Amino acid sequence: MNRPRYQHGFFSRHQRKKGPEVWVYRWRDIDAKGKPKMRALVIGSVKQYPTETAAWKAVSTLRLDVNHHTSRPEGLPETFEQLVEHYRLIELDLEKESERKVVQTKQTYAVYLKARIVPRWGHYRLREIKAVAVERWLGSIDDLANGTKAKIKGIMSEVFQHAIRYGWLNDGENPIFAVRQSTKRKRVTEPLEVTEFRALMLELPQKMRVIGIVAATTGLRISEVLGLKWMDIDWKTLQMDVSRSVVDGIVGKCKTETSRRPVPIDELTTAELLAWRKETCYAEPDDWVFASERVQGKMPPWADTLLDRFLQPAAKRAGITKWVGFHTFRHTYSTLLKANGEDVKVVQELMRHANISTTMNIYTKALTSAKREAQSRVVDVLLDRSRNVVESAAEDAA
Template identity: 40%
Template sequence: MALDRASRVDYSGLGCQCRLNKGGILFRRTRYQQGSLRLEERKRGAAVWVYRWWENDITGKPIRRKVQLGCLERYPNESAACAAADALRLTINNQSKRKNLQKTTVNILWEHYCREELPLKEISTQDAYLVYAENWVLPRWGKLLLEEIKTIEVERWLRAAQIADGTKAKIKCIMSAVFSHAVRWEFCGHNPISSGIPVGTGGKRGPSTGVRVSAKRQKSPLVLSPEEVKLGLTQLEFRDQLLVFLDGALGIRQGELGALRWLDCEFENMNFSVQHSYYWRRGGHLKSTKTEASAKLLPMHPSLKQALLEWRSQSLYNRPGDFVFASERLKGSKPLDLASVLKKKIQPAFKRIGITGVGWHTFRHTVGSMLAEMGEHQLMIRDYLRHANLHVTNKYLQATTTSKRLAQGKLVDAILPGGVLSASKSTLVH
């Protein structure tokens, strides 16, 4: 039946023609906003792609918005820029009931994730996500629609990949985080990576119903004995000796060792206040420690205090705000590149005594295992390594071959006190 003209109302403020039903309730067509894209020149630098759209302010007044998607070097043609704009278009039309009409691929979802959620993470985490996504996830799954991603297919792909199990587990975690983002924004109904069951259908949920990959280590981490650490120190100069001595006595992380400043060394209270970590990429960044537990105080042994004071008297950068191991080449503005020191100084020194594969984290594992060998309680080791929970601490504890032989000797003595098993007799020979 044709609608009467009286039931049509022109709401000019809304910018569209609406109509009323019999009860006088307003109906309005939900629109999917595409926005506009154009290449604009700049006074300085390369031309940039600019995306424009409309949105209402708090009073309901429509306002023109725009955002720079990237330069011409990043998006060399309009097709590439349009693909980047698709992610932003999802955000703009999030309240639209027609948003599901827009087919969303993994590439579009990743762009949306990079704009909305990835910037909230630490810079080091952002870089790791970008590497795994660009090298593994997007080349294989980027062009597929979200509903085409199946749990078993992802699992088979990861199992067939010729990479370490730990890398597979990280790829799985990143894909799960991205699809959880899609579920929160209602781009899809379920997360095929962490759970194969759609939301609202009931049934068992959790990791067991999602992609299954092993994160098992291919080999145990290297753990040094006290004698090996002592012998390695004899092969180094004083600065590098102090680096190894600090790491071997405190078990701090590489970034925390680089970020250590003189104001963090509380010589009067005999404590270390480890509050920051240094990230060398992207020009260098001083950031907060990994967890709240990582910011706990560490004791300062008199030998550590004496060595640090001697180094401070020799260093050109000894003010409270200076780095303990500042880079002379960069005039103290940044700490030493510890990765370079490890490669050029530490590893060759230990290689001369027959030990290969030494890294900064080797000393952290060594500290945990040595404390366990000394009979220290797990809770004390957890707090000393500044872990958030014991589950992580247990991964750092390894018994040495000597201690295992001693433990085995006690077991054998308990089973066969003073005796041996005889092949010719079924009784014990004393």
């Protein structure tokens, strides 16, 4: 039986009826019935790649996939950068849906590969990258949290596993498996005291104050808060659907299936949302609850922008010495639930954690009424129910 031959493929120039002249790359493929078939792919315009040499360079990564069936040296990526380019082509195509990665994850992987990984390791041959060297490199990066370093390690490991799947490396040749990298937080997130929370809210403009209240009284992650649209809120049943998240301008699904469960909202939180809806210019059902005026409401703002421009300066003005981020609100919510002695299963479901320890799993599913009562006790503490807003909220909702 003859082994599949390595193929280079060939180029031709094609003048479209409408549009510029383009380079077309052609190669042999085997169809589902095992018969040879010619395939073609437009690489780019002649203006973009003036010479055939430039076109060959652009198609070098694709040729790795065309020849994935051969183990000849010509069919192997020579450098880690070549391997990364092939990985991007197959795994990080934003136009292709994937069960393994949502668009948001693909975007994150692409950013770390381009900004951190390839500049440091791209010129190395695959077997030249050693675990100790990667471990020391990660340890030398001072501007990243341990969790982010662990993510970079995971991305590198996945790229090496990609090479193993294609037969370019043998099983057991993933050096990243031996890299030690802690995920322990360098900075411990401290919950806010009630007095600190109230002082902080007084220093924030209305939009930011409502974001803080929603986060602190529902436990939503900031990506989920920014992903809310007005149509997600059911004013009659006082709950909202959490079906999407927004991170750095990318709209994606929530972190886990558990995260996408409906969340109860207290009457005081509802009142704040209704008051904000009267003020915002973007109050239609399909509008973002916290739309960005800068882009005419087409997207919510970036969390980092809100953190730098509003939240941390407000915390400083309020005299709060601990570090305050958006996760502080979620941590405060969780801490108050536990301090109030709530059932552990209720806490798990309100926090929408996917996993719980074996001991916690013996509890039965929390009833909606129990979750609402537990949440309301947190709101009582944070927002002071003595304010006469419940009746007005009910009237507005009607």
